[in-house]
Amino acid sequence: MRTLILSDIHANLPALEAVITDAGHVDRTWCLGDLVGYGPEPNECIELINQQPGLSCVLGNHDSAVVEKININTFNGDAKVALIWQKKMLGNTNKKFLMSLNEVEFINNVMLVHGSPRNPVWEYILNSEIARKNFKILQSEMCLTGHSHIPGIFTLQIDQSIEFQQPRSRWSGDISCKHILNPGSVGQPRDRDSRASYVIFDDEDQSWHFHRVEYDISKVQHRIIESGLPFSLAHRLSLGF
Numbered sequence: 151m152r153t154l155i156l157s158d159i160h161a162n163l164p165a166l167e168a169v170i171t172d173a174g175h176v177d178r179t180w181c182l183g184d185l186v187g188y189g190p191e192p193n194e195c196i197e198l199i200n201q202q203p204g205l206s207c208v209l210g211n212h213d214s215a216v217v218e219k220i221n222i223n224t225f226n227g228d229a230k231v232a233l234i235w236q237k238k239m240l241g242n243t244n245k246k247f248l249m250s251l252n253e254v255e256f257i258n259n260v261m262l263v264h265g266s267p268r269n270p271v272w273e274y275i276l277n278s279e280i281a282r283k284n285f286k287i288l289q290s291e292m293c294l295t296g297h298s299h300i301p302g303i304f305t306l307q308i309d310q311s312i313e314f315q316q317p318r319s320r321w322s323g324d325i326s327c328k329h330i331l332n333p334g335s336v337g338q339p340r341d342r343d344s345r346a347s348y349v350i351f352d353d354e355d356q357s358w359h360f361h362r363v364e365y366d367i368s369k370v371q372h373r374i375i376e377s378g379l380p381f382s383l384a385h386r387l388s389l390g391f
């Protein structure tokens with residue numbers, strides 16, 4: 151069975167379409183939140199995600215803000231401007247979908263969250279120290295997270311040290327260790343690689359495949375500007391940051 155794992159779409163429809171096409175046939179889709187925020191097409195992205203097979207999806211911080219589960223004033227600058235605009239644009243069915251999302255999902259022995267096991271919506275796992283604190287409370291062997299927009303895997307090794315790696319293709323973990331895996335961001339990568347990022351999990355041989363795919367960045371940049379959203383949100387997509 152092939153599972154598409156994706157996160158942080160951020161209303162970037164051309165990037166999401168490119169990922170879905172590049173992934174090909176999948177049996178399941180696990181989305182780690184932030185369907186909205188920053189980009190010009192929140193409705194279209196939510197609708198396309200809902201068409202994907204075997205969908206499981208968790209709530210991201212931007213999703214939470216746009217449906218007022220958390221205060222939009224928690225955000226600042228461009229993020230806040232985009233959320234206020236999206237809140238006006240979002241259709242009722244799509245709002246209801248975001249309202250229905252849980253902060254945590256478990257599928258077999260895999261935990262799905264947007265942020266981290268101890269703070270599912272907000273915490274960024276950006277270094278080994280934060281990863282270690284989360285491994286302490288992680289009950290499952292594998293946790294999937296988004297939020298940082300940086301693809302990679304933290305592993306709690308047998309000797310209790312923490313390893314971080316960024317595989318460029320296939321990766322298969324030691325099943326006696328715990329792992330926190332981030333597939334990177336579809337719609338706003340921040341690792342200086344502007345291509346959309348995602349992972350395919352093949353449960354037959356328990357392998358995880360990291361992918362990057364190019365998409366038409368200028369198309370979404372035009373839509374950002376046409377929508378009256380801040381220019382910097384368009385510009386950063388070319389930088390992959």
Ligand code: ZN
Nearest residue numbers: 158184297299
């Ligand atoms: Zn995000």
